[in-house]
Each structure stands twice: as C-alpha cells, then as structure tokens.
Amino acid sequence: MEALDTQQQPTNPRSSSQESASTPKRSRVVISQSKRGCITCKTRRVKCDEQRPLCWRCIQAGRLCGGYNQGSKVSSALRPALKIGVPADSHTERLSYLAAHVLSLDSDDRPLATDGVWGRIFLQLMNQVECVKAAAAAFGAACESLLNNATVEYPSPAWRYYGSALARLQSELNNETAIPESLALASLILAAVEILSQHEQNAFAHFLGAVQILTKTHPNCRGAPSADILRTFRDELVNIDVLIGSYALSRTPTVVYLGSHEAVSGDDMLRKPELAIKAAMLCLHQSYQFIESADRLRYTYPSWKEERDPIMCNAQSDVVAQCCSILDTLAALSTSLQAQFSSTTSTRSNTETLADIYVMRAQLTVTIIFLLCVHNPYETGYDKHLERFQSIVRDAAAATRLRRRTRSGAFKRFSMRPGIVNPLFIVGLKCRDPPLRALATRMLREQGREGPVDGQIMAAICARLAALETASSVPSSPGAPLAACDVLETQRVHGYMVPPPRLDDKGRRVVDVVFMWPYPPLAQGLGHVDYSGRDSWIYRSEPIHI
Known part of the structure; x- marks a missing residue:
C-alpha cells in the first residue's frame, strides 16, 4: 500500500534528477x-x-x-587425465574407462542409454563417488580377463579389485557417507561382475542389496534419492531382474519390492517406443513372478488347472492377456519403424530401437509359451506352440540383421540388456521340431554374451540335448524325416542345471551340464509319486566342451 501511495504523488523533475545524480546506478x-x-x-x-x-x-x-x-566425444574425458572426481591411480582409471565402454558407451563413445542408470548417472557417479569408482574398476578387471581369454575363474588382479570394491561399499554403507543411489549403483556394478562370471546366486545377492538400499530409509544419510532418480533405478532393477530371471524363467524372487508403476496407455506406447519397451520389461517381470508361483504346483495331481482354481486361472489369464496386448503394440510399432527404416530418413537410433522391439517381441512370445504350459507337467505340451517358436526365430533373426548394420565396439562381448540368446535357447530346449531346433542352435553359435548367458554355451547344450532326445527316436513312417511327435515323452529332458564353466587339463573350457528326467516317468507316477524330492529324478552329467 505504501508503494501505491508513492506512485500517486506528483514528481518534481529537478528533485528526481538530483536524486539520480547522487544515487549510483545499478549495473x-x-x-x-x-x-x-x-x-x-x-x-x-x-x-x-x-x-x-x-x-x-x-x-x-x-x-x-x-x-x-x-x-x-565422451571418451576424451574418461581417460586418466581427469580434472575432477575422486583420486585414483592409472590402473584404476584404465579399468573404469574399460567399464564405461562396456556398460555405457557405444562404438562412437557416446552413452548407450542417456537417461538410464548406465548413462549420465553411471558416468557422473563413477567420477564422483569412491565406491562406484572401485566397483567400476572391479568390473573392468573382470572384463579385461575375459577379453584376454583368461581362465573363467577370476585371476588374482580381478579378485583384488573386486575385494577392494566390496570393502569400500561395505564401509560407506556402514558409515552412511554416500547417498543411497551411489551405494545402489555400486551394488549393481558388483552384480554385473558376478553376472560376467556366470555366478548368478552372487549376482542375486548384490541385486537384492541394491533393492534394499533404495527402499530402506537411512535417517543419517546425506540425502534421500529424488523421485526421478528412484524411478530411473526402479526401471533398471526391473531390467536386471528380467535379465537374471530369464535365464531359467522362474528364478525371479517374489520378495523383491520395486514400488508401484504407472500404467501406460497404448497410444502413449505407439508414440514413444521407449515406453513400450519399458512396459514389456515390466510385463515380463510380473509374468516371471506368476511362473515361479505356479511352477511349484507343476507336478501335483490334480493340477490347479484341472481343479478350476479361480485365483490361479484368473491370474494366468490376466498375465497372458497383458503379454498379448503389449505384443500387439510392439507389432504395430515394428511395422511403423520398419517403414521409416526403409526410407532415407532412417537414423541409427531408429535402427537400434527397432532391434530392441524385435528382441522384446521374442522375449514376450517365449513368456507366453511358458505361461500357457506352466500347469502342464508333460513336455509334449510344448508341441502345440510350433508357430510361436517359429515367430521367435524370425524376430531373433530380424534383430540380428539390424544390429549387424551398426558398428560394434571392440569391448561389446557383454550386455546388461535382454537379448535374443535366451529366446533362441528356449527354442532349442523346448521345441522338438528338428529343423527349427537346429536353426535356433546354429543362430546361438553366432551370439556373444548377454547377462549370465553365453550364446556358444547355450548352443552346445541345445545340441547335446537334441542328441540325447533323438538318439532312440524312430520316424513314424519309414523313410520320413524325424518329427516332433516322434520324440516320445519318456525320451524328453525335463530340466537341466548349468554350473560355471571350468578348464580341463588341456586348458579348454568345459561346462558340466546336468540333465534331468522324472523317475518313474510321469505316465506311470503322476498322481502317485511325489516329484518334489531329488529321489524322484534321474540326473545325468554331461561334460560339454565350448
């Protein structure tokens, strides 16, 4: 009100000029x-x-x-001559530089996922927080041993960096000297180290540690993660959970709490392919949790499907419908992006996005097959899904062709993103159509590492499993080629276990795969035998050279 009265009074030009002369001007x-x-x-x-x-x-x-x-160029700043960040020796800088190339950077030294955990967040915290820098160096040391074709068990330098990173993480966690997202990221990097060595149980331990760090309240911590940071980490936790869980499709623990997720409409997914990919990852995560809960009842009789258990049947129907809905959205997206890819306006980003969509289509189709067969203990139930198996191979082939068009970096033997190795492996494992199984196995031999799975190891397992199942199979008609229906239920492998690779006395990589059959066969024992115990299974170890 005082300012309003001042403005209403008449002004004296002379007094105004005198005041302006005595008062210095504000610059x-x-x-x-x-x-x-x-x-x-x-x-x-x-x-x-x-x-x-x-x-x-x-x-x-x-x-x-x-x-x-x-x-x-991002790489110029990641070289050892950093002007900012935590102090580190030249070896640590070199190894963290290698980790950045494997986890974050493409062949042009630019971030793969700018807005994700492995984009700006990783690059920033790696140069700012000691536990993250130490974890990155441990990953670089493990990756370097793999690049140098060292033994699959970590040599002493890699173990030393890993132990140092683990001690640093534990110290900062106990002292609460680092923000939660830094501690969670360091834990995820150590999970990646264990994934690289194919030690999945240890990777799960670090993964669950990251979840607990982000969901637990630390009263004395320097600061709580923002909503955007939490959302970004939550998406990456879903990705890693799917990456590890997809190895056996029923390994995802239901105890993992990843928070609520916002529903995404179909129109939004069509406009933004990255939203469709995120929705597909979340759908896979939820589907694996149902598969894990339903798989415990697979060998009970009568099954929940025959008993018409409304809760289980409705849950199965819901997850299948969700997978099919997102699969339809991805099909529409792939058609749209394929048209752009064929035009002159196509970019490298469009190519990579289209490849990711084909990958997610293959992943979802595999999951639908498992969802539809989860109540059926007989392996012959997979024979009804030949067309879906064929679509998996087509989508995997399309993703491979697209990714061959982009120049791969020298270090791209490892990826934290779900790919086509697991879908192709499921085709080789569960599809008993000989030509399609052989094609999937041949495609697997051309693949590298994706998370805990190695394409060459998976191809060798598929080839040996096919040999075991078809050794005593006879074509239904003389002179006809072997068909899926000719592989009897008693000859089919029901499960497998894959320990980490080892070296034989000649220095060759060997995987001691354990194949499993129910005993007595299901046709004789289902309903009378408890197949939850080890005594009701036959185990056969097969050393497979890679």
Whole structure:
C-alpha cells in the first residue's frame, strides 16, 4: 500500500534528477552462455564450466548433468587425465574407462542409454563417488580377463579389485557417507561382475542389496534419492531382474519390492517406443513372478488347472492377456519403424530401437509359451506352440540383421540388456521340431554374451540335448524325416542345471551340464509319486566342451 501511495504523488523533475545524480546506478550482471556448455546449463541459462564428461557446476549443485551435444566425444574425458572426481591411480582409471565402454558407451563413445542408470548417472557417479569408482574398476578387471581369454575363474588382479570394491561399499554403507543411489549403483556394478562370471546366486545377492538400499530409509544419510532418480533405478532393477530371471524363467524372487508403476496407455506406447519397451520389461517381470508361483504346483495331481482354481486361472489369464496386448503394440510399432527404416530418413537410433522391439517381441512370445504350459507337467505340451517358436526365430533373426548394420565396439562381448540368446535357447530346449531346433542352435553359435548367458554355451547344450532326445527316436513312417511327435515323452529332458564353466587339463573350457528326467516317468507316477524330492529324478552329467 505504501508503494501505491508513492506512485500517486506528483514528481518534481529537478528533485528526481538530483536524486539520480547522487544515487549510483545499478549495473546488471550478464553471464554469457557457453555455446559448448552442457544441456542442463543451457536449459537453465547459466554459464557452464565445460568440464567433461559432466559439468562440475551441476555436480556441486546436486543436479544431474545432461551431458554435451552429440558432436562431442565422451571418451576424451574418461581417460586418466581427469580434472575432477575422486583420486585414483592409472590402473584404476584404465579399468573404469574399460567399464564405461562396456556398460555405457557405444562404438562412437557416446552413452548407450542417456537417461538410464548406465548413462549420465553411471558416468557422473563413477567420477564422483569412491565406491562406484572401485566397483567400476572391479568390473573392468573382470572384463579385461575375459577379453584376454583368461581362465573363467577370476585371476588374482580381478579378485583384488573386486575385494577392494566390496570393502569400500561395505564401509560407506556402514558409515552412511554416500547417498543411497551411489551405494545402489555400486551394488549393481558388483552384480554385473558376478553376472560376467556366470555366478548368478552372487549376482542375486548384490541385486537384492541394491533393492534394499533404495527402499530402506537411512535417517543419517546425506540425502534421500529424488523421485526421478528412484524411478530411473526402479526401471533398471526391473531390467536386471528380467535379465537374471530369464535365464531359467522362474528364478525371479517374489520378495523383491520395486514400488508401484504407472500404467501406460497404448497410444502413449505407439508414440514413444521407449515406453513400450519399458512396459514389456515390466510385463515380463510380473509374468516371471506368476511362473515361479505356479511352477511349484507343476507336478501335483490334480493340477490347479484341472481343479478350476479361480485365483490361479484368473491370474494366468490376466498375465497372458497383458503379454498379448503389449505384443500387439510392439507389432504395430515394428511395422511403423520398419517403414521409416526403409526410407532415407532412417537414423541409427531408429535402427537400434527397432532391434530392441524385435528382441522384446521374442522375449514376450517365449513368456507366453511358458505361461500357457506352466500347469502342464508333460513336455509334449510344448508341441502345440510350433508357430510361436517359429515367430521367435524370425524376430531373433530380424534383430540380428539390424544390429549387424551398426558398428560394434571392440569391448561389446557383454550386455546388461535382454537379448535374443535366451529366446533362441528356449527354442532349442523346448521345441522338438528338428529343423527349427537346429536353426535356433546354429543362430546361438553366432551370439556373444548377454547377462549370465553365453550364446556358444547355450548352443552346445541345445545340441547335446537334441542328441540325447533323438538318439532312440524312430520316424513314424519309414523313410520320413524325424518329427516332433516322434520324440516320445519318456525320451524328453525335463530340466537341466548349468554350473560355471571350468578348464580341463588341456586348458579348454568345459561346462558340466546336468540333465534331468522324472523317475518313474510321469505316465506311470503322476498322481502317485511325489516329484518334489531329488529321489524322484534321474540326473545325468554331461561334460560339454565350448
């Protein structure tokens, strides 16, 4: 009100000029924006210090740096001559640099998933937090031993880095000196180390540790993760859960709490393919949890399907319908992106997105087969899904062709993203059509590492399993080729166990695969024999050279 009265009084020109002469003028400070600054500083219209790979101004302010434009190389800042970040020796810098190339960077040294955990978050925290840097060095050491064709068991240097990272993580966790997202990321990196060595149980332990860190309240912690950070980590936890769980399709623990997820409409998924891929990952996660709960009842008699258990039947119907709905959305997306890919406006990003969509289609189709067969203890039940098996092979072939068009980096022998190895392996494992099984096995031999699975190991298992099942099979008619129906139920393998690879006395990689058959056969014992115990199974170990 006082300001309003002042404005209404008449002014004296002379007195105004005298006051202006006695009062110094206020100068406006103009901060020039850098044309080469990070995306976050440009958006905020402030001057960027242009530190690479991440702006130090953003780091000090606690903001997530958006990185730099596509014309800048990320790798130049990841080299040992870093001007910011935690102190580290040259070996640690070299190994963390290797970890960045394997986990975060494409063949052009740019982040693979800019907005994901392995994009800006990983690059920022790796150069800012000691436990994350140590975990990255441990992953780099394990990866280097694999690149050098070292033994599958970690040599002493890799173990030393792993032990140091584990001790650093434990220290910062006990002292609560690091923010939760840093501790969770370090735990996920150590899970990746165990995935690289195919020690899945240890990977699960680190994975569950990351979940507990993010969901537990730490009263003395330096700060709680923001909603955006939690959402990003939650998506990555779902990805890793699917990556590990897809190895056997029923390994995902139901005790994992990953928070609520927002529903995404079909229109939104069609406009943004990344939303469709996220929805597919969440659908897989939920489907694996149902498969795990239903698989415990597989060999009971009568089954929940025959008893018309409404809860189990409705749950099965719901997850199958959800998978089919997202599969239809992905089919529409692949048709749209394929048209763009055929035009001159296609970009590398479109190619990678289309390949990911084909991968998710194959993953969802495999899951639908398992969902429809989860109540059936007989392996012959998979014979009804030949067309779905064929579509898995087609989608896997399409994804392979697209990814061959993009130049692969020298270190891309490992991926944290679900791929086509597991779907092709399921075809070789459960599809008894000889030509299609042989095709899937041949395609597996051309694949590398995807999470805990190795394409060459899976191909060798499929080839040996096919030989065991068809050794005593006879064609239904003389002179006719062997068909799926000619492989009798008693000859079919019902399960397998795969320990980590070892080296034989000649230095060759060997996997001692254990195949399993029910005893007595289901046709004789189902309803009379308890197949939940080990005594009701026949185990046969087969050493397979890779």
